[in-house]
Amino acid sequence: MFKLNKETAVGLFVLVGLIAITYMSIKLGNVQLFTDRYYSVHANFSDISGLKINAPVQMYGVDIGYVKTISLDQDKGMASVTMMIDRQVRLTDDAIVGVKTSGLIGDKFLKIAPGGLGDPIEDGGSIFDTNPAIDLEDLISKFAFGKV
Numbered sequence: 001m002f003k004l005n006k007e008t009a010v011g012l013f014v015l016v017g018l019i020a021i022t023y024m025s026i027k028l029g030n031v032q033l034f035t036d037r038y039y040s041v042h043a044n045f046s047d048i049s050g051l052k053i054n055a056p057v058q059m060y061g062v063d064i065g066y067v068k069t070i071s072l073d074q075d076k077g078m079a080s081v082t083m084m085i086d087r088q089v090r091l092t093d094d095a096i097v098g099v100k101t102s103g104l105i106g107d108k109f110l111k112i113a114p115g116g117l118g119d120p121i122e123d124g125g126s127i128f129d130t131n132p133a134i135d136l137e138d139l140i141s142k143f144a145f146g147k148v
Helices: 006-028 136-144
Strands: 038-045 056-059 062-073 078-086 096-101 108-113 125-127 129-131
Touching: 038 062, 038 129, 056 078
Parallel strands: 038 125, 056 108, 096 129
Antiparallel strands: 038 078, 056 062, 062 078, 096 108
C-alpha cells in the first residue's frame, strides 16, 4: 500500500488550498479572464454620485453588464463611465442610460432604456443621452426650506 510521509501530505494540502483560494478569488471577484463575452460602451454623465466600479447595468430589470471604469473628463467637465455589455444584447445609439438607486438608500446602478430606431452601437461606441444621479439630500433640503 502506498504511504505518504507528513511533508508530502502537508504539501498536497497547501497546494489544494491555494488552488481553492485562486478559484474563489476569480469567481467572487468577478474577474473576466480570457473572455470575449462583453463589449465596451462609453457614456458621459454630469453627476454619478454613489456609482461604483462593478455596479450592475440593467435593461428591463435584467442585468446585462457591469461598470468597468469611472474617470473624470476635465476637458468636458463630465464623469466618463465605461460599461461592459453582454454581446447578446444589442444597443442602439438612441438608447438612454441613467443612474438609478435600488431601494430608498440602496446601491447605485445604471439603467438603460433601449432605443429602437438608431444605429447599433459597436464595441467601444458611446451612448450620448444620459440622466445623472438624483441627489436625495438636495431634494430633501429644497423641500424642507420651501424651494421646490
